[in-house]
Amino acid sequence: MSVPTIQQSSPPKTSLDSQSVPPPSGRQTPLATGVAAVGLLAVGAFASPFLSGLFSDDQAMPAAIAADSSQTLSQGDTNESPMVVSLSPGKLAASEIQIEQVSRQTLTHEHSVPGRVVYDDNRHIEVTAPAGGILTKVLVKPGERVQSGQVLAWLNSPEIGTARADVLQRRAEAELTATLAIRASSLETNVLALTEALKKQPQFDAAKAEFAGRTLGDYRNALLTAYSQTQLSESLLKGSTGLAESGALSGKAMLERQAAAHAARASLESACEQAGLDVWQKRSQAEAAASNARRSVEIARQHLASLLSDAAILADTDMPEMSELGASDDDLEHLSRVAVRAPFAGTIESRMFSSSERVHEADSMFVLADTSTLWVTAEIRENDWPAVAVKTGQPLRVTVPALTDEPLEANVEYIGREVSPDTNAIPIVAVIDNAAGRLRPGLFVRVAVPVGVKADVLTVQTRAVLQHEGKSFVFVADGDNQFRRVDVETGDDGDDRIEIVRGLEADDQVVTHGAFILKSELLLESEGE
Numbered sequence: 305m306s307v308p309t310i311q312q313s314s315p316p317k318t319s320l321d322s323q324s325v326p327p328p329s330g331r332q333t334p335l336a337t338g339v340a341a342v343g344l345l346a347v348g349a350f351a352s353p354f355l356s357g358l359f360s361d362d363q364a365m366p367a368a369i370a371a372d373s374s375q376t377l378s379q380g381d382t383n384e385s386p387m388v389v390s391l392s393p394g395k396l397a398a399s400e401i402q403i404e405q406v407s408r409q410t411l412t413h414e415h416s417v418p419g420r421v422v423y424d425d426n427r428h429i430e431v432t433a434p435a436g437g438i439l440t441k442v443l444v445k446p447g448e449r450v451q452s453g454q455v456l457a458w459l460n461s462p463e464i465g466t467a468r469a470d471v472l473q474r475r476a477e478a479e480l481t482a483t484l485a486i487r488a489s490s491l492e493t494n495v496l497a498l499t500e501a502l503k504k505q506p507q508f509d510a511a512k513a514e515f516a517g518r519t520l521g522d523y524r525n526a527l528l529t530a531y532s533q534t535q536l537s538e539s540l541l542k543g544s545t546g547l548a549e550s551g552a553l554s555g556k557a558m559l560e561r562q563a564a565a566h567a568a569r570a571s572l573e574s575a576c577e578q579a580g581l582d583v584w585q586k587r588s589q590a591e592a593a594a595s596n597a598r599r600s601v602e603i604a605r606q607h608l609a610s611l612l613s614d615a616a617i618l619a620d621t622d623m624p625e626m627s628e629l630g631a632s633d634d635d636l637e638h639l640s641r642v643a644v645r646a647p648f649a650g651t652i653e654s655r656m657f658s659s660s661e662r663v664h665e666a667d668s669m670f671v672l673a674d675t676s677t678l679w680v681t682a683e684i685r686e687n688d689w690p691a692v693a694v695k696t697g698q699p700l701r702v703t704v705p706a707l708t709d710e711p712l713e714a715n716v717e718y719i720g721r722e723v724s725p726d727t728n729a730i731p732i733v734a735v736i737d738n739a740a741g742r743l744r745p746g747l748f749v750r751v752a753v754p755v756g757v758k759a760d761v762l763t764v765q766t767r768a769v770l771q772h773e774g775k776s777f778v779f780v781a782d783g784d785n786q787f788r789r790v791d792v793e794t795g796d797d798g799d800d801r802i803e804i805v806r807g808l809e810a811d812d813q814v815v816t817h818g819a820f821i822l823k824s825e826l827l828l829e830s831e832g833e
Contacts, residue, residue, distance in 0.1 A: 387789045388782065389825045396785050402817035403781050404768070406808050410759045414701070414752040414798035415691070419682030421704075421747040424735065427650065427674035433663040434611045434642060437461030442659050444670070450646045456670055457644040459663070465640030467608040474604045478597035485590035487519070492583035494518045495527075499576035502531050523579045530572040537561070537568035612642060650674035675745070678738045680714045682751040683729035691753035692730065694719060700734050701752040701800070704743070711800065712736060714751075758796060762804040768816045769794060769802055770823050779822045781813040787822050 391399065441458040444450060498515050506514075512528060520527075541561045547553035653671040657663055680702055684691045694700075698716045703709045714734035723730050732753070736743065768778050769792065776794050779787040792807030808814070815822060 389779070389787045389789075389822050389829070391785045391787070391822075391825070393785065395825075399818040399821045401787075401815055401822075403813045404765060404816045406762055406764055406804065406810055406812040406814055408760050408810060409763045409801070410757060411761050411763050411796060411801060411803055412754045412798045413756040413758060413796040415688045415755050416703075416750045416752050417682050417684070417688060419680050419702070419749045419751040421736070421743050421745055421749060422679045422681050423673050423675070423745050424677050424679050427648065427677065429647065429672055430668040431456065431644065431646070431670040431672055433459065433665055433667040433669055434644070435459075435461040435463040436664045437464070437640075437642070437662070439657055439659055439661050439663060439669075440641070442655070442657065444652050444655070446652050446655050448652045450650065450652060450672070452646060452649045454646045455643045456646055456652075457657075459642040459644055460640050461611075461642050462640055463665075464608070464611055464642050467604070467611055468639050471601065471604040471608050474597065474601040478594065478601045481590065481594040481597040485587070485594040488583070488587040488590035491519055491521060491523075492587045494520050495523045495579050495583045498523070498527055499580060502527065502572065502576065505535075508532055508535060523583070526575055527572075527579060530568070530575040534565075534568040534572040537565035541565040644669060646672055648672070648674055673745075675741065675743075676737075676739050678736055678743055678745065679717065680734045680736050680749055680751060682732050682734075682753070683724075683727060684719075684732055684753060685727075685729045688753055688755055690755045691732070692719060694732070694754065702734070702736060703750045703752075704747060705750070706747055707742060752798070754798070756796070758803065761795070762808060762810060763801040764804055764808070764814050765816045766797055766800050766802045768814050768819055770819055772823065772827075778808070779815040779819050780808075781815065787815060789826060 391401075437459045439457055440460050442456070443458075444454075444456050450456065494515070497518075498511075498520060501511055501514065508528070508531065511531065515524065541564075544553055544558055544561050650672045651674075653673050655670055656668055663669065680700075694716050696716050696718060700714050700716060702712045702714045704712065714736035717733045717735045719732045720730040732751075734751070764778065769776050770778070775791055777789050777791045780790050782788045790807055790812075793805040795803030795805045797803065
């Protein structure tokens with residue numbers, strides 16, 4: 305019967321554990337004292353057997369209170385923001401967490417300056433009218449993509465027709481003078497061969513037969529006649545020698561025949577020399593005329609090519625053929641027609657004239673641009689002055705707000721040499737690839753220009769550093785699925801990395817991708833508590 309009586313006293317202890325009974329005060333009321341005394345008298349006979357049990361129960365009471373107090377303190381600590389995020393395997397897989405080891409690197413500090421996308425001056429031109437005339441047909445419209453050499457419009461120009469006719473005339477003259485030069489050279493060769501043959505004193509008929517099919521002109525008759533006279537005079541002189549010795553021929557007659565033979569030989573030699581001189585002179589004059597005619601053709605062709613805005617002429621052999629210039633005897637009907645062509649592949653940015661309109665020389669007809677590459681222009685001011693040390697070809701990081709700040713790369717084309725007195729800055733121009741066509745001239749961009757270099761500093765990817773309530777922090781991996789928030793102090797940034805001054809050590813494993821998801825989980829846990 306005593307056991308149930310002790311168990312009936314256990315509810316006050318349970319009530320104490322739950323902290324529902326008010327704590328005892330320093331004073332007791334008379335009623336409480338009386339009740340306690342009656343209780344002691346009632347159980348006096350049985351007190352000894354149960355004193356130890358009653359004492360142990362009294363010892364358990366303070367332990368329970370202490371444990372409950374400890375739990376309360378623990379709950380009070382968790383009212384602060386949690387520092388560790390644990391992800392379930394499913395969330396961990398969905399978050400695609402990526403981790404990078406903190407390392408020491410050389411960090412290039414960059415300043416972001418505003419800039420603009422503009423046309424590449426080397427690939428942005430105005431297609432002008434080569435000469436005055438009437439536009440018979442316009443074949444393209446703004447925004448249309450064209451290929452190199454494609455016909456943009458047809459122009460009817462009398463000036464072009466005159467230039468083409470001049471080319472045809474000069475070419476005909478050149479062909480004639482070239483033929484005359486060839487004939488003069490052939491004549492010289494034949495005449496010189498005849499004079500050499502006559503020096504060997506062949507038979508007249510044999511010499512005449514040998515050169516019967518060769519061009520000699522008037523020199524055939526002159527030289528063969530002189531040779532015939534020489535042979536006759538020498539034959540008479542030879543036959544008179546015996547007559548003179550026998551006395552049948554007087555000495556005077558003999559001398560006359562000798563003089564006649566000598567005169568004939570001299571006439572022949574003179575005729576040969578004169579013939580050689582004449583044919584040399586004619587051949588030289590013909591060749592000079594042919595050279596001059598060729599030069600006249602080239603001058604006419606270059607004039608026509610300049611009117612047609614043809615490709616740059618680097619040498620005589622680089623001149624286009626006559627058919628390309630439209631100067632052909634087979635197409636006289638279209639002698640004044642001009643094809644206005646695209647000098648390179650690109651896009652028609654604008655068109656100034658339509659069909660049947662009159663244009664004047666050098667009027668701008670189209671604006672053609674190749675936007676596969678563009679320029680990024682920016683200005684370097686005094687606070688970014690170290691950036692003037694960049695070199696041609698050096699890569700720069702460019703971000704375009706219109707493309708959600710996706711980083712792009714541009715290479716320095718040139719940097720200005722003169723500081724503008726109006727802006728107190730110098731221009732910097734970089735070439736950026738636009739093969740995908742995502743950029744447009746006029747877009748606002750931000751250009752990261754290097755202004756300093758720090759060696760051997762702790763760095764992490766810029767996206768690994770998060771912000772909350774004015775504090776910078778990262779998440780460090782503490783296991784397979786646990787990530788601890790670590791507050792950090794950052795320094796300079798550049799090239800998509802940022803310096804860590806305090807908070808991390810080398811070889812720490814920092815979350816670089818998925819950190820925002822961890823931050824969201826951390827904030828949700830904090831709000832839930």
